[in-house]
Amino acid sequence: MSPASSARADAVFSLPEVLSVVRRYWGYDRLRPLQEEAIRAGLEGRDALVVMPTGGGKSLCYQVPPLLAGRMDVVISPLISLMKDQVDGLRANGYPAATLHSALSAAQKREALDLIARGACRLLFLSPERVLTPWFFELAERHHIRTFAVDEAHCISHWGHDFRPEYRRLAQIKERFPEATLHAYTATATERVRQDIITQLRLRDPDVLVGRFDRPNLIYRVFPRLNLREQLLDVLDRHRGEAVIVYCITRDETERLAASLREAGFRAAAYHAGMPAGDRRAAQEAFTNEEIDVIVATVAFGMGIDRSDVRCVIHAGMPQSVEHYQQETGRAGRDGLAAECILFYSPADTLRWQSLIEKRGANTGEHTRAHRTRHAARHALRLLAHMRRFAAPGQCRHKSLSEYFGQPYERENCGACDVCLDEVEQFVDGTTEAQMILSCVVRTGERFGAGHLADILRGSDTERIRKLGHDRLSTFGLLKDRPKNEINHMIFQLVDQGLLTRTPGDYPILKLNDASWEVLRGQRTVWLLPAKKKAVRRTAVETASWEGVDRRLFERLRRLRTEIARERGLPPYVIFNDTTLRDMARQRPTTPAALLRVHGVGEKKLADFGERFLAVIAGQDGRSPGPAGP
Ligand code: ADP
Ligand code: ZN
Numbered sequence: 001m002s003p004a005s006s007a008r009a010d011a012v013f014s015l016p017e018v019l020s021v022v023r024r025y026w027g028y029d030r031l032r033p034l035q036e037e038a039i040r041a042g043l044e045g046r047d048a049l050v051v052m053p054t055g056g057g058k059s060l061c062y063q064v065p066p067l068l069a070g071r072m073d074v075v076i077s078p079l080i081s082l083m084k085d086q087v088d089g090l091r092a093n094g095y096p097a098a099t100l101h102s103a104l105s106a107a108q109k110r111e112a113l114d115l116i117a118r119g120a121c122r123l124l125f126l127s128p129e130r131v132l133t134p135w136f137f138e139l140a141e142r143h144h145i146r147t148f149a150v151d152e153a154h155c156i157s158h159w160g161h162d163f164r165p166e167y168r169r170l171a172q173i174k175e176r177f178p179e180a181t182l183h184a185y186t187a188t189a190t191e192r193v194r195q196d197i198i199t200q201l202r203l204r205d206p207d208v209l210v211g212r213f214d215r216p217n218l219i220y221r222v223f224p225r226l227n228l229r230e231q232l233l234d235v236l237d238r239h240r241g242e243a244v245i246v247y248c249i250t251r252d253e254t255e256r257l258a259a260s261l262r263e264a265g266f267r268a269a270a271y272h273a274g275m276p277a278g279d280r281r282a283a284q285e286a287f288t289n290e291e292i293d294v295i296v297a298t299v300a301f302g303m304g305i306d307r308s309d310v311r312c313v314i315h316a317g318m319p320q321s322v323e324h325y326q327q328e329t330g331r332a333g334r335d336g337l338a339a340e341c342i343l344f345y346s347p348a349d350t351l352r353w354q355s356l357i358e359k360r361g362a363n364t365g366e367h368t369r370a371h372r373t374r375h376a377a378r379h380a381l382r383l384l385a386h387m388r389r390f391a392a393p394g395q396c397r398h399k400s401l402s403e404y405f406g407q408p409y410e411r412e413n414c415g416a417c418d419v420c421l422d423e424v425e426q427f428v429d430g431t432t433e434a435q436m437i438l439s440c441v442v443r444t445g446e447r448f449g450a451g452h453l454a455d456i457l458r459g460s461d462t463e464r465i466r467k468l469g470h471d472r473l474s475t476f477g478l479l480k481d482r483p484k485n486e487i488n489h490m491i492f493q494l495v496d497q498g499l500l501t502r503t504p505g506d507y508p509i510l511k512l513n514d515a516s517w518e519v520l521r522g523q524r525t526v527w528l529l530p531a532k533k534k535a536v537r538r539t540a541v542e543t544a545s546w547e548g549v550d551r552r553l554f555e556r557l558r559r560l561r562t563e564i565a566r567e568r569g570l571p572p573y574v575i576f577n578d579t580t581l582r583d584m585a586r587q588r589p590t591t592p593a594a595l596l597r598v599h600g601v602g603e604k605k606l607a608d609f610g611e612r613f614l615a616v617i618a619g620q621d622g623r624s625p626g627p628a629g630p
Contacts (some may be wrong), residue, residue, distance in 0.1 A: 009184060021068055021600070024600050025095055028600065031600070033047070034209045035061055038183070042073075042079035042147065045130075047097045047182050048183045048203075048204060050183065050184065050185050051210045051211060052185075053211060053330060053482055055330065055335075056262060062075060062149035062183060062185070063095065063123060065147070066122040070148070071144070071146075072124060072145055073122070073148070074123075074124050074140075074145055075126070076125075076126055076127070076128055076131055076150045076151060076170065077125055077126075077127070078127070078152050078164055078167065081284075083099040085574075086341060088571070092605065095123075096120050097121065097123065098112035098121050098122075100112055100113075100130065101130070102489030108535065110320075116143070128164075128169055128170050132169055133312070146181060148177075148180055149183045150182065151185050157192075158169060159196055162547045171200050171201065177280060193477035194210075211406060213402055213469070214409060216329070216414070216416065217338050217545070218416065219339070219340045219341065220343075220398065221344065221417070222418060224489060224531055225317075226483075232257070232512070233355050235496070239311050240338075240342070242311040245305075245309045245310055245332075246297070248317060249352070250298070251272040251394050254272050255286045258270035268294035268295070269294075269296070270295075271284065271295050271297035271300070273298065283295065284305070287305075288571045289565065290572050306334075308334040308335040308573050309335055310331055310333065310334070311339050312332060313332040313340075314342045317348065318343065318387060318391055319343070320351035322386050322387050323405050324387075325343070326405070335578050337579060338544070345493035352510075354381065355380055357380045357384070358377065360376075382594060385460050390404070396411075399411075399416055416539050423536055429527065430490065430527065431525050433490055434481065436479060436502070436518050437487075438494075440453050440456055440457055440475040441510050442512065444456070454488050455482050455484070456475060458477055459480040491585065497517055498513070500513070545583070550585045553616075554585040556616050557570040557616055557617075558572075575605075576609075579599055583600070584613065
């Protein structure tokens, strides 16, 4: 099909016609759930709100209709990096797309305008600001632009986690272009945000398409956080040479951890909003281009990361809401292959967030705003409580997440979470230990924090203990066979369960409450989580995603991909993603026709790189076989 073929406005296309385009340009054999419905709304000119989890395949929904109908549609996107990635990816597939933004060179801009002027462009990516300029009105008039896709549509809502004031202006689209159809796309699951998107964008009787939020290829695990560095290294060892994101709560922590991981031989870098813009960009690009494997970041790192082969997302501390957790873990395994999501949890995280939220609430002097802030703080504390419940060992993590987002989860055993894999230790009777800790608080007059109390219980020889004479207490050394972080872990569990009170402020101290006395009087049993966890097991999703794959060939194909990416100045995943390389290393095609049958190989990529990949598969590329896979 020539890209300039005349428009078939409002034409009806059959599913085989849709599939043949998907096959030719993307090399996929079938559509994912809801893609057909969303594409149909795009072709038939109905407004739509499409809610799919990250990696669900939203972009295909707005990419296919203009290609089939031979028209130009507009995609509105919040970040230049997102637009750039998408245009690069589409072009590598031979799909005529363009973007116009402030960071383009004069030559790039000319090329884009030329593609548009020739009527050859099918998708134009623009920022929300640019869509509402006289320049664009004129362009829309001239090229009969009638269809707009709003990507990351939750950015329009205050209730979302990523509000962007410039998105508010998109409310004007329906005024400026009364005949336009609007398609809003988001991964945000909450009902309130959905309603907000519909209202603000003034969608007319939209098709509301809500996908399933469960991501069966993600394996969820929660570990008690004891010795973060060692625990982290243990996990990273399972993911050597693979892409990993580690989320930390503070900027300091990202830098310290990144340095210590580099020391341990990992290709790691830090990323946070306090870094100079240039360093931040360099870190992000190094990660995108596979020059580093591990990025240690605050939540500032996220949107705009299109690397689809992230095999592990680690939370070094608990996020402040299940929404954040879902969003951040959603960056794992976007290629549909097995990926791991690990949360290192300590009850201390809850306390840390609580005091942050309370501080935020207290710092407003003004009267009217104070009320709103208090309201927001209450809301934040509710979200935090949900997250804490998720982190506790209870029911299947897939089930918890699905149900949190309002979808029932039917499977008995997901086979992909620590609870269902039976890796979780159960609560044990910790009444004796609790009594030791609480009496130590009594003996020291309720004047100290967790660190000092743990030192006393361990029987440590510190200057402070000697000076205060705390080595003469009857509780000194009562728990001397336990490591300090384990004692801390118990103390924080007691606070978390309300059996001990921790004062607010920068130097919190521990005090007894009524419940503490019940424990001390033996009127109450205390259940504590042991600090250890059973060994992790291999999951069925992991086994399946490697089924029949020649691992050594896969590594060689990966190296070729990096080489081609460097030559073309593109991120490696734009060449082919891991699903495609694993499928190649499974099928070992020997002819172009067979290569075309591999998942993710379309006609353009076959023509561009087919021969080189076939040569590697045939072993005729002069490459060493490389290190043996496990
Ligand atoms: P989202 O925007 O919803 O996070 P993407 O549109 O980036 O997700 O798609 C995620 C991945 O799934 C991409 O690698 C994409 O090429 C792939 N994909 C999309 N649709 C299909 C399909 N029908 N079959 C196979 N892979 C698909
Ligand atoms: Zn489970």
